[in-house]
Amino acid sequence: xxxxxxxxxxxxxxxxxxxxxxxxxxxxxxxxxxxxxxxxxxxxxxxxxxxxxxxxxxxxxxxxxxxxxxxxxxxxxxxxxxxxxxxxxxxxxxxxxxxxxxxxxxxxxxxxxxxxxxxxxxxxxxxxxxxxxxxxxxxxxxxxxxxxxxxxxxxxxxxxxxxxxxxxxxxxxxxxxxxxxxxxxxxxxxxxxxxxxxxxxxxxxxxxxxxxxxxxxxxxxxxxx
Amino acid sequence: xxxxxxxxxxxxxxxxxxxxxxxxxxxxxxxxxxxxxxxxxxxxxxxxxxxxxxxxxxxxxxxxxxxxxxxxxxxxxxxxxxxxxxxxxxxxxxxxxxxxxxxxxxxxxxxxxxxxxxxxxxxxxxxxxxxxxxxxxxxxxxxxxxxxxxxxxxxxxxxxxxxxxxxxxxxxxxxxxxxxxxxxxxxxxxxxxxxxxxxxxxxxxxxxxxxxxxxxxxxxxxxxxxxxxxxxx
Numbered sequence: 001x002x003x004x005x006x007x008x009x010x011x012x013x014x015x016x017x018x019x020x021x022x023x024x025x026x027x028x029x030x031x032x033x034x035x036x037x038x039x040x041x042x043x044x045x046x047x048x049x050x051x052x053x054x055x056x057x058x059x060x061x062x063x064x065x066x067x068x069x070x071x072x073x074x075x076x077x078x079x080x081x082x083x084x085x086x087x088x089x090x091x092x093x094x095x096x097x098x099x100x101x102x103x104x105x106x107x108x109x110x111x112x113x114x115x116x117x118x119x120x121x122x123x124x125x126x127x128x129x130x131x132x133x134x135x136x137x138x139x140x141x142x143x144x145x146x147x148x149x150x151x152x153x154x155x156x157x158x159x160x161x162x163x164x165x166x167x168x169x170x171x172x173x174x175x176x177x178x179x180x181x182x183x184x185x186x187x188x189x190x191x192x193x194x195x196x197x198x199x200x201x202x203x204x205x206x207x208x209x210x211x212x213x214x215x216x217x218x219x220x221x222x223x224x225x
Numbered sequence: 226x227x228x229x230x231x232x233x234x235x236x237x238x239x240x241x242x243x244x245x246x247x248x249x250x251x252x253x254x255x256x257x258x259x260x261x262x263x264x265x266x267x268x269x270x271x272x273x274x275x276x277x278x279x280x281x282x283x284x285x286x287x288x289x290x291x292x293x294x295x296x297x298x299x300x301x302x303x304x305x306x307x308x309x310x311x312x313x314x315x316x317x318x319x320x321x322x323x324x325x326x327x328x329x330x331x332x333x334x335x336x337x338x339x340x341x342x343x344x345x346x347x348x349x350x351x352x353x354x355x356x357x358x359x360x361x362x363x364x365x366x367x368x369x370x371x372x373x374x375x376x377x378x379x380x381x382x383x384x385x386x387x388x389x390x391x392x393x394x395x396x397x398x399x400x401x402x403x404x405x406x407x408x409x410x411x412x413x414x415x416x417x418x419x420x421x422x423x424x425x426x427x428x429x430x431x432x433x434x435x436x437x438x439x440x441x442x443x444x445x446x447x448x449x450x451x452x453x454x455x456x457x458x
Contacts, residue, residue: 067454122404129400133391142454143387149451150383150405150444157408157440164432 003206010203014196021189021196029189038102043190045095047197048088049117055085055201056124056152063148066141075141076212077205078148082127084204089121112162119158123151137219231322235330236337242307243338249303250338253296257346260292261353276356279423285354286417290410292350293343294377294403300338301381302398304331305389318456328382328452335378343370359421365430366420372437373413379444380405386455412437 025043032039062078065071096114097107108114127147134140182190243249265272268288275281308314317327359366381402388397415433419425 067451119404119407126400126404130387130391130397133393133397135392136390139390142457143390146383146387146451146455147401150380150447153443153447154405154408157443158411161408161411161436164436 004210007203007206007210010199010206014199014203017196017199021193024189024192029186030183032186035103038099041095041099043193044197045092045099046190047194048095049092050194051197051201052085052088052092052120054198055081055088055205056120056155058205059085059124059127059148060152063145063152066145067149070138070141072141072216073209073213075144076209076216079128079131079144080205080208080212082124082148083208084201086121086124086128088201089117089124092117093121112159115162116155116159120155123154127151228322228326232326232330232333235317235326236334239330239334240337243334249300250341253300253338253342254345256299257292257296257342258349260295261288261346261350264288264291265353272354282357283418283420283422284414286421287414288354289347289350289417290373290413292346293339293373294406294410296342297339297377297381298399298402300342301335301378301385301402302388302395304335304382304385309389314456324456325449325452327456328386328448331386332378332382332448335382336374339374339378343374355421357421357423362420362425365416365425368434369413369416369420369437372434372441373409375441376409376437376444377406379441379448380409383444383448383452383455386452409437409440412440 021043025040029040029043031037058081059078062074062081066074066078096117100109101107127144130147131140131144134143265288272285275284305314308317318324381398384401384405385398388394388401391397412433416430416437419430
């Protein structure tokens with residue numbers, strides 16, 4: 001079992017990686033001058049949201065793959081990615097307001113990023129609910145895949161529409177012409193944290209796919225007997 | 226030519242079935258009237274303020290679209306119910322024509338039903354909520370409604386073909402439909418705010434019309450690519 005070995009190595013590696021990430025974020029990176037300590041949450045918030053987008057892209061690719069080939073593995077992977085993406089998006093929606101309350105004085109504002117993320121969350125809740133509401137196996141895969149494609153196309157549309165509607169978003173990690181608008185030590189902490197969360201995403205993905213395959217096996221064993 | 230004949234037959238079937246009972250159309254119309262009344266009381270004081278402020282007076286257009294989109298879901302939910310429950314779909318799948326025609330037939334009949342509802346409810350909306358004349362902007366309202374309807378029905382017909390096959394059925398469509406329709410809602414509300422306001426901004430209007438056009442095109446192309454997978458059995 002080669003993939004299970006990779007998974008165990010990955011899982012064990014996550015412990016020191018996350019400890020190192022926490023060290024870098026809280027002790028190595030300096031306190032931001034204007035935002036203060038609350039800025040630290042961005043080292044978790046932004047990697048989570050980037051990985052959530054990565055996960056939803058995986059749903060999109062998996063959905064196209066399933067419709068083209070009807071291979072069960074694509075359906076399992078797409079579903080796994082949707083669940084993890086939704087988990088990460090939920091965490092993004094929780095960590096955001098925790099920062100927003102001291103910074104903006106409000107838990108929530110109808111802002112570009114906030115609104116887009118909320119719509120993203122709603123879309124993929126729908127995706128997972130749809131999967132749970134279809135009994136027949138083939139239909140479940142096909143319907144989920146169709147909605148996985150529709151949902152993914154909707155996200156850039158929401159993003160652009162709200163951008164034109166009103167654009168008042170504080171961009172903290174701004175890419176400027178001369179590089180990132182971040183101090184060198186902050187960059188180290190940020191990119192290491194991004195690496196840690198991407199690793200976490202990979203590990204969760206592998207684990208969830210394994211569970212999905214096991215579920216399939218149980219179903220086929222039941223049908224066989 | 227043959228394709229058009231087949232399409233016409235599909236639409237005719239839906240319209241005849243609808244005219245026999247009229248339950249969907251009358252329910253949608255009454256639903257919209259109720260939505261107007263509920264929205265009025267839900268935003269009673271806000272609406273008073275809005276009416277007196279020429280800067281934001283156009284935003285009452287939002288009420289129209291909220292009511293329309295909720296009513297549209299009501300109708301869209303019924304799109305494939307006969308097909309599913311009475312076994313019409315089996316017949317349609319056996320019929321010797323391209324399967325995407327099933328979609329386009331439903332698409333056109335849904336557009337017709339939605340337009341009927343709008344023709345009936347728009348005067349009521351104007352009577353209830355609009356105090357100033359907007360005759361010079363009527364063209365924009367018509368274009369907005371057409372672009373809005375195309376998007377609502379394109380997305381709704383596709384998703385209702387999915388939701389009718391789920392366990393929760395009527396409950397599933399709004400959950401799938403609303404998040405996808407949000408960008409369109411933003412566009413039509415923005416355009417309506419120019420319709421009902423004393424002054425408008427042509428540059429901004431063009432941007433939003435283009436946006437709605439792009440939305441419609443995307444979701445009119447999408448069914449060509451994926452509808453076959455939805456009805457495949």
